[in-house]
Amino acid sequence: MSAHPDYEVVIGLEVHVQLRTRSKLFSTAGVSYGDEPNQHTTPVCLALPGALPVLNAHAVELAIRAGAATNCTIHPTSIFARKNYFYPDLPKGYQISQFEHPLCTDGWLEIETDGLKSDGSKTGGTKRIQLTRIHMEEDAGKSLHDGRADQSRIDLNRAGVPLVEIVSEPDLRSAEEAGFYLRKLHAILRTVGVSDADMEKGQFRCDANVSLRKHGATELGTRREIKNVNSFRFVEAAIEAEIVYQADLLDSGGEVRQATVGYDAENDRLFLMRLKENADDYRYFPDPDLIPLVISQERIDAIRAALPELPDVRRHRFEEAHGLAAADAAKLVGAGSLADFFEAAVAAGAEPKAAAKWLTRDVVAWLNEQERESGDSALETQGFALAPAGFASLLGLVDAGRLTAKSARDLLPDLLAQGGDPESLMQERGLEAVSDSGALEAMADDVLAAQPKAIESFREGDQKAVNFLMGQVMKQSQGKADPAQVRKILIAKLEAL
């Protein structure tokens, strides 16, 4: 819902993505999560006197891949620069980043805006979002505020972990578009193996620059930057809250002041971090400990050529080759390795549309449940005990009428968690569908005999009575009967009475 009809919303996003490496960007310390403070440091991470940076080759490879997957120009020469500022989690007193000469520029990606409401209207189709740049940089460490009230603890395990910062043009016009952009970017980067992009672990973090202007205005309004939001939903909620804040302020004749704000997800509230009175002065200059990063055109071409199928291409293929609905195809492709699982299941004989439905509805629900319990956010199929072939055979049982959808739904969590053969599990639990019409007719007779009132209602024209009676029969069958068959039998009997 748009609470701001007078204004055009302008959003640009900066996303920090952790590259999937084993060691840090300029230090040989390992990359890990959740270890004891300072478990993974070298003299380089600690900025000890005399330590020097040496660039991680694989991080470069992944950064190039990120650029190639987002249609960027990849520059044969890029330069690492120092961004100077003091902060306890920044050991050197500067962050090694890229500034004047980034690795990648001028990319784009497409978001699907079908059914999206932008300014209250339906836009439809796709929209191209321009990427200004992708540059490599190192992460900072962590300040822990868990101990004494007047002290913070500094853990440098994360200091120096390789990131790419992906900066979009201010092309996004709503919180929804921002959400679509982030999901698309997330899916692309995971697909091409650039990052695990686990948002809970801070591997995919978003800063949103938001400003408002009158429709038709060409100048950008003053923007505020929402820092470090790490879930799609919260980014959307934070941007929505920011739009309301700025619109209200402008409506009441106020002026937006340039600022950095945080988002408190628990209370769905923005809070001011700092006003940007003066421009920051980071004194960027080329890092004299490093010389230019030079990449041959052959290497760039080879990395481009070796990219796996990108989500958009795959989605179209799913629609065309398997006849999936656009929404199902998008959901599969957007959700981690579900698309791979889907393809394997189809290869094992699953009917594609049914497989897509089951995966995007029931399996995703189960994953979400797992996520809530474990705190692990990645929608990953690696944790499944059920192989794609097992999944295909489960669907086969449903298709053959040997297992009702309800029973299949009951079996699914155990199969996903523990594996096993769906057919044996079905038999073990006695869930095979009752398709023997003699047995069903006997159950129907029992129910009709016990429910004279329902029969009365049916005669008076109340169709709901049939549903009630069906429910009774299903109950007697312990859910193993095929509802359509039961209905047919019941109606025949009722009409014959």
Added chain:
Amino acid sequence: MSRIAPEDAKRVAELARLRLDDAELPAMTAHLERILEYVDLLMEVDTRGVEPTAHAIPLATPTRKDEPTGELTPEQAIANAPAAEGTAFSVPKVFDDEAAG
């Protein structure tokens, strides 16, 4: 004309996290002023179209394999720390809004 006023020196000192007290400020400002005055010599050189040199050696940066190695133990990491708590460095309370990005 003065290139650097005491306020400039103070601003720069703050950027560099140095504290100049009122006794130091005049001499430090005068020294900076004198050096900058000397450096103005460079302005007579026409450098239009000249590429800047950041490094004398025309090389490309080398890279290394992505292999974790050479880690210090947490105890070694904090061995020189003026203040530590557990295996973490300890500092006066950090407020997140002081961070740059």
Added chain:
Amino acid sequence: MTESFGSVGDLRSALDAGQTSSRGLIEHALERAGAVGERLSVFVDLQNDQALAAADAADARRAAGETHSPLDGIPLVIKDNIVQQGERASCASRILEGYVSPFDSTVVAKLRAAGAVVIGRANMDEFAMGSSTENSAYGPTLNPWDLERSPGGSSGGSAAAVAADIVPLALGSDTGGSIRQPAAFCGVVGMKPTYGRVSRYGLVAFASSLDQIGPIGRSAADCAVLLDAISGHDPQDSTSLPEPALTTASTLTGDISGLTIGLPREYFEAEGADPAVLETVRTAASALEAGGAKLVEVDLPHARYAVAAYYLIATAEASSNLARFDGVRYGRRAEGVANLKELYERTRSEGFGDEVKRRILLGTYVLSAGYYEAYYRKAQKIRTLLRRDFDAAFAGCDVLLTPTTPETAFRLGEKTEDPLTMYLSDIYTVSANLAGLPGVSLPCGLAEGLPVGLQVLGRPMEDATVLRVADAYQRLADHHLARPGDLA
């Protein structure tokens, strides 16, 4: 053991012949370090126990016939900005009080492998910022030739240690002349290798694009032995040249026939240069001519801009390199700080000396918004022009010959009031750092009883050539044998 160390080659022969032991050499060095070194403030710290243990190990190797290196068992000192595992390194700064490095610099690792014995850490200008070794938290080092004069800097402790015969060899670091200028003032040989020749890993950075570790010794031949031992590609330093270790010691033939020596006109016409120094250098040039070299005049039209460009670039890099000294992870932290900002400001203001603060401020200023183009970028463009000057000059000659300094050793305190006059004492040396060239300073006589330094600059990568010329000169003249008076 005689009062004076012989050449490194002689020492090795004596060791091999059993005329002395490494323990004997080290004990002698430590004894002299305790007496003369103390008086001149040469050292920040001695490493008696470790040095003696290393000497015994060297003697054991020699006894077992396992000696392979010309430096095995030979004593030397290193500048206090080169780290050693398990040892302190302070850069002569209060801010690094008590700091112990958990890792070895590459040069120290190479020296250890070669069996050389570090007896102590030499005094220096704080963080190598200075040309007099007066900017040290440990007080100034005195020049062995005249105790009222500066030994030069910033590697003043290293040069004085060799000049005072405490050790035959020392390591210094040279960012704008910090090896060559003190070598000149102390009457010893000091060399700045081609940028990237010697690993900077474990050298506490002052200005990363200019810093280079190099040898100081009594002769070019001794410096060659030390340079060969510490040079070579290091994968831990991204600015390290992809070249194997040098083998210059074996190429010092004394033959300079057919070699063309360029005399930069601008350097001999420089304002403020002591005529006696210039005359001594011209005499040295004539000696080389007599030895078979050809002299030509060359031009370095941008030479007069080098000091200005140098101080902009060096301080810009330094302002960033020294940001890590913040009292959070190591070193000294100001006491009783109430908050983070105070932690930073008081730690750094109390921990750094005035010259370091001055350079951090200048460097911060030239990188700050609005000044970057006018100062930092301008200086980088001048750097390009200087490189082109050298390229053009080297098209017509093989090496350049210049004075190392515009004057001989100045009096302590003489230049501390006005930093600019101190900076201008680097006019002949900074260009080699900006252009990455190898350069050596060697004694070429005395002016009013004080040593005069002769500088030989070579094309990038031609470290062997500058050493060959320096060695040839030392075969033609014996100024390097001149010694300061009795210091005992």
